[in-house]
Structures are given as C-alpha cells and as structure tokens.
Amino acid sequence: MKMCIACGMPMTQIADYPRYDISKNYCKLCAKSDGSMKSFDEKLEELTLRYVEEHSMDYQVAKETARIILKKLPAWKRW
Template identity: 75%
Template sequence: MKMCIACGMPMTAIGDYPLHDISKNYCKHCAHKDGTMKTFEEKWQELTLHYVNHHNIDYAIAKETACTILKKLPAWKRKW
C-alpha cells in the first residue's frame, strides 16, 4: 500500500490518487485540480485550518503542530 509523501494518507484505491493517476506518490488532497502537488505552505495552511476548525485548537498552536507533523513526511524532509 502506498502512503502519500505529503500528508501520510494511505492510498488504497484509484480514487485516492490525483486524476486517478497511480504513478503519483501523493494523494488527491495534496494535489491541485491539474494534478500537480501543492506546496508545503499550502499544505501547512490547510492542516493548520483543519486543526483549528475541527479540533478547536488555537491558531498558533495548530500552526506549530501542523509544521511538526508535515516536516517528518518524505515530501518535506529536504525543506529542513
């Protein structure tokens, strides 16, 4: 089973891939509508807002938490 390099999501079905392209190593949630991968900053903002909106976490703490999680993933390791 493939895991998304940008968010860690398991990709178990063709619908999990951007544009149903199983050659991609990132998931549909980490892709733009044209199938290209989102940037670190885009994913960081999305994950931060997810924590704020769905887990009732303060924005500053959510931003720090999101960064901690993302920087451990293969797509972003070279950024650090």
C-alpha cells in the same frame, strides 16, 4: 500499499490518486486541480485550519503542530 508522501494518507484505491494517476506518490488531497502537488505552504495552511476547526486549537499552536507533523513526511523533510 502506497502512502502519500505529503500527508501520510494510505492510497488503497485508484480514486485516492490525483486524476486517477497511480504513478503519483501523493494523494488527491495533496494535489492541485491540474494534478500537480500542492506546496508546503498550501498544505501547512490547510492542516492548520483543520486543527483550528476540528480541535478548537489556537491558530499559532495549530500551525506549529501542523509544521512538526508535516516535516516528518518524505515530501517535506527538507523544509
């Protein structure tokens, strides 16, 4: 089973891949509409807003939490 390099999501079905392209190592949630991978800044903002909305976190705390989590994933280790 592949794991998304950008968010860690397990990719167990063809529908989990961007544009059903199983050669990609990132999931459909980490892809732009053209199938290319979103940038670190795009993923950081998405995850930050998700934490703010779903966990009622302060924006700055959510952003730092998201940054720490994302930097552990293969796609973002250099960030």
